[in-house]
Amino acid sequence: MPKLWDETVESHRRAVREAIEDAAWSLAEEHGLRAVTMAKVATAAGIARATIYKYFADVESILAAWHERQIDAHLEHLTAMAEAAGDRESVLRSVLGAYAEIVARRGPHGPELAASLHRAGEHQGSEAQVDELLRRLLVPAVDSHQVRNDMDVDVLVRYCRHALGAASELSVDGVDGLLELTLAGLRPRPVGREPSDETTTS
Amino acid sequence: MPKLWDETVESHRRAVREAIEDAAWSLAEEHGLRAVTMAKVATAAGIARATIYKYFADVESILAAWHERQIDAHLEHLTAMAEAAGDRESVLRSVLGAYAEIVARRGPHGPELAASLHRAGEHQGSEAQVDELLRRLLVPAVDSHQVRNDMDVDVLVRYCRHALGAASELSVDGVDGLLELTLAGLRPRPVGREPSDETTTS
DNA sequence: TGTTTTCATAGACAGTCTGTCTATATTGCA
DNA sequence: TGCAATATAGACAGACTGTCTATGAAAACA
CATH class of the missing domain: 1.10.357 (Tetracycline Repressor; domain 2)
Structure with missing residues (x-):
């Protein structure tokens, strides 16, 4: 759950990236690999679904x-x-x-x-x-x-x-x-x- | 590609089952696990998509x-x-x-x-x-x-x-x-x- | 032979997920 | 202040899913 725009752009993007990755992994761990969807990851990471596509192409890339x-x-x-x-x-x-x-x-x-x-x-x-x-x-x-x-x-x-x-x-x-x-x-x-x-x- | 109704019902069902399994595996081998869908398996096995659900619940079960x-x-x-x-x-x-x-x-x-x-x-x-x-x-x-x-x-x-x-x-x-x-x-x-x-x- | 059971089929259906594209708003940066 | 980069909600078509029909074909049975 990265705050909107924390400090610099670069550090913000890094924070969002990691939030996405962590959310994806935690979902995979809890509900299995198949249950990981972009929508759920986005929600879990606290960002919009559209945004996630600016960081990763698909679920596999995230994991x-x-x-x-x-x-x-x-x-x-x-x-x-x-x-x-x-x-x-x-x-x-x-x-x-x-x-x-x-x-x-x-x-x-x-x-x-x-x-x-x-x-x-x-x-x-x-x-x-x-x-x-x-x-x-x-x-x-x-x-x-x-x-x-x-x-x-x-x-x-x-x-x-x-x-x-x-x-x-x-x-x-x-x-x-x-x-x-x-x-x-x-x-x-x-x-x-x-x-x-x-x-x-x- | 099992013929319609070969000999007995039981042997027919077995033949269809194996045709489905083989088709699924061959798809997985060629295009990766993710690319295996019920529709493609059905087509490859030469049967209707609806039929496949009478044999297997999902792709994973087939594989x-x-x-x-x-x-x-x-x-x-x-x-x-x-x-x-x-x-x-x-x-x-x-x-x-x-x-x-x-x-x-x-x-x-x-x-x-x-x-x-x-x-x-x-x-x-x-x-x-x-x-x-x-x-x-x-x-x-x-x-x-x-x-x-x-x-x-x-x-x-x-x-x-x-x-x-x-x-x-x-x-x-x-x-x-x-x-x-x-x-x-x-x-x-x-x-x-x-x-x-x-x-x-x- | 005719009847009944079992199966295959095409098509339709709602639901989900995907990937993309807007228009709008927010923030950092110079 | 203005510019560039970003986040967002919403909409969209396309794909896949799982289920359900109605129809037809083949086998099993009597």
């Missing part, structure tokens, strides 16, 4: 913008963590843990929204950026043999993101175990042990 | 039914595999591998549809059944110490399903590596090794 805002904030958090001091092992652990926590916190509604936005071509915005962050973390870890090197890094990255994505269905205390499992998958295979099948990397 | 049909077929396949002869290790491997392959084959459109259907309350239909299958496989494996037992089985199950879900973004040859990673996460921690931090499970 996509909201989503991007969230992602940006999360990415900032994760990036800061990735650049923090500490040995590679613990940095990797803390970043992956933080990601899992984010996923867990946004709950079951998160994937739903993300998937709906997927198709809108906004795919580049979120997962790809997480992937890039993970890759920057994993490459040196692979080189220094802290993470198995018998695998394409692409696969490692997708594995991490998806495995930790399970946090969306887990309670907060399950997340620790999930992180442990995921990290265990990354560890280099112990050499000279495990006399079963595929010892050679094929 | 949900299509999805369920696919899932059922896949689950049958996986279940057969799970009950096949062989040691636990290789059965687990083949079932997980088969699941990953299914996910990879349905491509990037799969998660999109599944997520949209999620919210419709159809959640019970697919993931839960996969989870149950995985659980039946994992519990004895945990008991016989072929899979780590320091973790809630629930977490193991979610981990498996999500990690293998990464196959949706991978090419077919990446799937092998993904399976390897996932299985590595499941293996019991080697006792008495790894003198780093968390040696005790705590």
Whole structure:
């Protein structure tokens, strides 16, 4: 509910934009994605329906913008963590843990929204950026043999993101175990042990 | 395009149902979920718009039914595999591998549809059944110490399903590596090794 | 065979949402 | 003060929905 014309034009427009995004998200959260209409968003945001079209083309754009805002904030958090001091092992652990926590916190509604936005071509915005962050973390870890090197890094990255994505269905205390499992998958295979099948990397 | 009245009434209705479902899916695949309307589905299926309402209440129901049909077929396949002869290790491997392959084959459109259907309350239909299958496989494996037992089985199950879900973004040859990673996460921690931090499970 | 039941159909209907376009009013800015 | 940008209510056509007819066609039954 932004006041009419608060201070400067630019800040006003930004305030209205955010009010629209928040209203849309809150409607989606409460009544489901399908129930979000331009008219309801406008009402909830406290503006006229006609006005909303000067900010967004359709409902999807609104939710996509909201989503991007969230992602940006999360990415900032994760990036800061990735650049923090500490040995590679613990940095990797803390970043992956933080990601899992984010996923867990946004709950079951998160994937739903993300998937709906997927198709809108906004795919580049979120997962790809997480992937890039993970890759920057994993490459040196692979080189220094802290993470198995018998695998394409692409696969490692997708594995991490998806495995930790399970946090969306887990309670907060399950997340620790999930992180442990995921990290265990990354560890280099112990050499000279495990006399079963595929010892050679094929 | 089912012929008018083929043989018996029941088989006719089944044929029409499937024609509707297939038409809806093909529209969704081609033009996106949002573009699927009852009118277009009816036209594509070769029936009148009014008729379609005697089979399905709305677009979501149609896609949900299509999805369920696919899932059922896949689950049958996986279940057969799970009950096949062989040691636990290789059965687990083949079932997980088969699941990953299914996910990879349905491509990037799969998660999109599944997520949209999620919210419709159809959640019970697919993931839960996969989870149950995985659980039946994992519990004895945990008991016989072929899979780590320091973790809630629930977490193991979610981990498996999500990690293998990464196959949706991978090419077919990446799937092998993904399976390897996932299985590595499941293996019991080697006792008495790894003198780093968390040696005790705590 | 004729009768009855089941189904498909076209068309109409009100209701909702969309996207656009007015004319008018308000506010910031120079 | 005047100009440019914005917000607004209202109107509008178009699309989709869900329901309801009346009509006809095909199948099932006796």
